[in-house]
Amino acid sequence: MERGGLTSLCANIRATHASSRLSWPFLSRPSGSTWQHSGALSRGPTLVQLFPRIRSNCQSCNRFGVKGNLKLHDGVHRSSLMASGSFESNETKLENKESLNTEKLLVDCEEDQECVVGGIVALGKFDALHIGHRQLAIHASKSGAPFLLSFVGMAEVLGWEPRPPIVAQCDRKRVLSTWSPFCGGMVPLEYQVEFSKVRYLTPCQFVEKLSQELRVSGVVAGENYRFGYKAAGDAVELVKLCKEYNLKAFIVSSVMDKAQKCHNGSGRGVVSPNDKGQVSSSRVRQALYNGDMACVSELLGRKHRLVMVVNDTWQVFSTEVSIPKSCLLNQPPVEGMYENCAFFVNEELIGSCQVVIDTQMVQIKSKDGTLVRDLMHDCKVLGVEFG
Template identity: 60%
Template sequence: MLGCRGSRISHHFRECDLHFHLPTTFRFGYSGLQPQSFQLSFPCPLKPCWGGLTTIVANHNRVQSRSCCSATPPKPRGEIPLLFNSLSQQEDEREMISDGVSSVAGGIVALGKFDALHIGHRELAIQASRAGPPFLLSFVGMAKVLGWEPRPPIVATCDRKRVLSSWVSYCCNMVPEEFHVEFSSVRHLSPQQFVEKLSKELRVRGVVAGENYRFGYKAAGDALELIKLCEEYGMEAYIIKSVMDKNSANVTSSSNPKERGQVSSTRVREALAVGDMAYVSELLGRQHRLILKATNQERFAVEQHKVSAPKSCLLNLAPKEGLYEKCSLLLGQENVVQCRVVIDKKFVHVETDYDGGLSDIFGAPNSQFLPIEFGDSRT
């Protein structure tokens, strides 16, 4: 516990063996607080949450270990909800407001841009869940305000709850929830004003951020300032090391000067751009799911063993044009059919040996979604 003016800040650091190995020694110096440095050394990787997750808490120069929770191991693939509107099983642990939507008040919010929901984002959610009800806080409307070119999301909006539900066994048996803030409402806030908003308006109990996180107008604040300001406003601050990509040579990210080998949404986009689905799966911690939605103007073309959909039906980012083997066509919550996918300039074609009648499923007027999961093939 680092104490200044009677406030409390805990800095939790976590290391897991996720094939993206983190350094086993961390050193941090705090300027502006009590001048000090400390070193944390971990003799062995920490286990996932279902094995009795260990939390490392740094209090001045004292390190203690404690058990966080005991949750159930991950469910087999067939038991993970396939519905797009998967619901949290932890509503009773969250403060609810009158219309039934979870409030972020009293929760622990992870800060970042959660486009890909990759394993680095999952690590932030894990840390948040070890301190309280976990939320992912991100900004909406940034592209419009900053004049960026629109681009498709990596995860379809209708599929995000399913992905977050799949993290339940990592997050102390809680499903992280998303909380969105309009970017226009915080764009001109100084670092102090932003933290004040978290404390007084949103009433969060603590925050989690990566070591490279920046915030406030023109990204003026860094992780050390976040720690200092959270202390002043009586909130906990948890700063974690970046999850590094051991395969950083696979995709270069020279276009982004902030890339230093950590897992990022930029790396996921670049891996999709070259069609390396095995690499995409490693970065995401799951297979990439592509979702297409039929409209009154654009329908699916269905044959006995083939479904074709115009690219205008895409709800999220597709990999590069080419042939992809070892894919799965999702025909409902339980029925998963092996297939191969061909992507050309205008269409996404799904070919399968399924004899159950694709026309009955995807040719019906009320059939809107075509969900496909990509295996570990490379085009």
């Protein structure tokens, strides 16, 4: 990794960890308090006591490619990204069209923005990277190098309540790599657009930017996709505008939730009443709130991986580790006990485990006698997949 990438990595991890404490009330530790937990787990040593050389969170995701570069598709480079969103309304507009072209559109691409030239970009919300999103990438790969175009900074601009991502930022590259067999052997790349830069574009201006600034060869979107200022554009208009700008346009039918149960149960209601049964990030969140991990796996097309960053608050034992929720980098399932899980150290599968989640802690216990303590001195990030 280049020095610049490492600097960005450290800043990103600090920001991620700080955000988890400030934005997730149920994960935060009260100021001035210490972590308390009943039972034997509360008496163990911390990681820093066991291994003094483990000091900083900034090293936590360097094996996962956070803000690092990966060379793929004829020399194209990429960076791991945040999740995307849709366009919303506001009464303020840019004064003139010329001002729309004064800034680089992609914030994580080279200055000449040739990252996506000639490629097919998929448009949509990519929080969960679920099977519906994968379907967009599959269609994009049939006509060229597939890209996901993500819009970031929406929560800050629109005043949404912060919430943890479904896929940890540093785990997105791994997830996208699992799509390669579905995409003709290509790993879909992901680039981000600062939402504030495109928020007031008309549908025509947005497509114009795709054509003239990014020089893509085509776009892929779902049948319910909306875009442009005040969400004025729909899939029909997208096809029309792409034709005017000589771009290919592919509209993909929604992937439906076959089980049709992930929005039910006792969990918090996050699925819209207008939901028609399509696979969505909201359905994934609802299934996590309900603790229905079979449903989560069906919607994602893979097992959900919870990612935790190492710091000095971990309690480590011979075959167990107890981790404060402030260390989580993405959304956990609801509190409870989960059997038939697997745990990973730095992306390497270690073995099977039992996971217990309560209001403050995540407790991981090896089921095959693996000496967890012996692995911790090399651990930067620990992951758990739910069976």
